[in-house]
Amino acid sequence: MPQTDYDLIIIGAGPAGSTTARFAATAGLKVLMVDKRQELGAPIQCSGAISGHGLASAGIDADPEFIHEAIYGFAIYDEHGNRKVHDYRQLKADEYGPQAGKKPLGYVVDRRRFDRYLMTQAERAGVDVWLKTEGLGYRPQEDGTCTVSLRRYNEAIHLRTRVIVGADGLQSQVGKWAGLQTHIKITELAGCLQFIVDGVETEGLLEIVTGHEWAPGGYAWVFPKGHGYAEIGLGVIATMTDKPARWHLDKFIKRSFFRDRFANCRILEVQGGGVPLAAPLRTQYADNMILVGDAARHVNPITGGGLHTAISGGKIAADFLVGHLGDGLPVQGGALEAYQLAWLAELGDKMWKLYGIKTDIFHNMNIGERDRLLYATMSDYFSPTSEFKKI
Amino acid sequence: MSKLQPVLFNIGWNACINCGACVAICPQEAGFVSPFDTIAVDRPCDIACLLCEQICPVETITHVPVERLNGSAVAVDR
Numbered sequence: 001m002p003q004t005d006y007d008l009i010i011i012g013a014g015p016a017g018s019t020t021a022r023f024a025a026t027a028g029l030k031v032l033m034v035d036k037r038q039e040l041g042a043p044i045q046c047s048g049a050i051s052g053h054g055l056a057s058a059g060i061d062a063d064p065e066f067i068h069e070a071i072y073g074f075a076i077y078d079e080h081g082n083r084k085v086h087d088y089r090q091l092k093a094d095e096y097g098p099q100a101g102k103k104p105l106g107y108v109v110d111r112r113r114f115d116r117y118l119m120t121q122a123e124r125a126g127v128d129v130w131l132k133t134e135g136l137g138y139r140p141q142e143d144g145t146c147t148v149s150l151r152r153y154n155e156a157i158h159l160r161t162r163v164i165v166g167a168d169g170l171q172s173q174v175g176k177w178a179g180l181q182t183h184i185k186i187t188e189l190a191g192c193l194q195f196i197v198d199g200v201e202t203e204g205l206l207e208i209v210t211g212h213e214w215a216p217g218g219y220a221w222v223f224p225k226g227h228g229y230a231e232i233g234l235g236v237i238a239t240m241t242d243k244p245a246r247w248h249l250d251k252f253i254k255r256s257f258f259r260d261r262f263a264n265c266r267i268l269e270v271q272g273g274g275v276p277l278a279a280p281l282r283t284q285y286a287d288n289m290i291l292v293g294d295a296a297r298h299v300n301p302i303t304g305g306g307l308h309t310a311i312s313g314g315k316i317a318a319d320f321l322v323g324h325l326g327d328g329l330p331v332q333g334g335a336l337e338a339y340q341l342a343w344l345a346e347l348g349d350k351m352w353k354l355y356g357i358k359t360d361i362f363h364n365m366n367i368g369e370r371d372r373l374l375y376a377t378m379s380d381y382f383s384p385t386s387e388f389k390k391i
Numbered sequence: 392m393s394k395l396q397p398v399l400f401n402i403g404w405n406a407c408i409n410c411g412a413c414v415a416i417c418p419q420e421a422g423f424v425s426p427f428d429t430i431a432v433d434r435p436c437d438i439a440c441l442l443c444e445q446i447c448p449v450e451t452i453t454h455v456p457v458e459r460l461n462g463s464a465v466a467v468d469r
Contacts, residue, residue, distance in 0.1 A: 176421035245448035274412030
């Protein structure tokens with residue numbers, strides 16, 4: 001193979017990029033990861049929930065550096081406030097709990113600290129990380145490598161690499177550079193808003209509120225955020241309402257069955273984002289290029305959760321690239337389809353199945369039936385007997 | 392080419408939470424972004440689908456129509 005500056009250049013230092021980088025460098029690849037931001041994780045566009053086995057899937061310890069609060073189960077509400085609780089402290093009392101010898105089911109993490117922690121682990125594994133560095137484009141070369149154009153503190157830099165990894169989030173430009181069909185339908189991108197609040201009690205459970213009345217096309221949530229704080233948020237589908245998420249969140253706080261519980265809440269932070277409730281990208285590779293994380297739409301279509309899928313997918317990408325580049329195989333002419341096939345087998349096929357379930361619910365035009373279906377599906381999804389507990 | 396008239400977007404920065412939802416929904420080609428991780432506000436959008444305005448969680452994107460000359464929108468100097 002021709003000489004290159006790096007084996008991999010990764011655009012975006014979020015959880016997917018950092019996990020890909022860490023496993024690739026640990027296995028001996030020469031890796032550069034860049035991020036245009038000055039501070040990772042911010043502005044926060046995510047609720048921060050991740051399961052314990054999600055962290056374990058990518059070899060990440062539950063470090064107090066990034067954990068806001070431990071989670072022990074779920075409470076799913078219908079539109080009237082009736083709820084189904086799956087509290088693993090009771091369901092599997094010998095395994096889950098706050099006591100010594102037991103463990104949490106999952107965590108709510110601080111995305112600023114979490115992303116920085118994962119970047120640090122990548123750097124310690126040998127990855128070069130450049131902040132304040134933006135990717136501008138890349139061009140496959142006839143010798144099988146590609147050139148990547150970067151801008152670092154206003155300076156133009158051109159580097160040669162074997163593979164560029166697009167880990168640049170839902171707003172991914174890397175996929176667009178390659179001409180991939182990355183456009184997401186307005187009916188499948190939830191506009192989300194959440195407040196970090198003081199003055200709202202929580203009980204170690206992720207609370208999920210279903211019902212068209214509160215969050216048309218999506219759901220509302222109340223998550224514990226540590227230090228006595230909580231996060232209250234929701235996501236809506238724009239075609240199912242003529243009001244923005246902010247209007248719905250205001251209504252949820254002031255007029256829902258939680259209005260007394262929220263009566264004294266004080267807003268500490270405002271966060272938002274677009275959350276795909278969609279299928280993974282059909283094509284996640286091109287010549288010299290693969291996509292990971294939100295950029296590949298590796299997001300759970302039912303929950304909108306993207307942390308577990310990002311870090312699991314990052315490990316899958318790294319394992320693939322280490323083997324593929326180690327064997328000296330080509331990275332052009334469709335050769336990187338093998339990455340997508342590996343990802344589908346390990347994770348993607350399950351996500352496609354979830355997408356089918358989600359689509360069936362929201363294609364039902366009867367609001368009452370749809371509400372019942374969503375409540376039943378969510379209640380089942382988080383139960384200990386769900387076939388989907390692995391993602 | 393869209394039959395719609397091109398538009399120039401305006402973002403009320405006071406309400407913008409830099410969430411990136413407008414860029415995520417935008418069907419424009421790569422690079423139609425501002426330095427603040429929103430859709431571009433310094434050149435016209437000739438698709439004018441207005442999905443960005445629809446998805447914005449804080450309803451802070453508006454637009455003004457701009458003229459199309461010689462088959463392409465008049466771009467402002469950048």
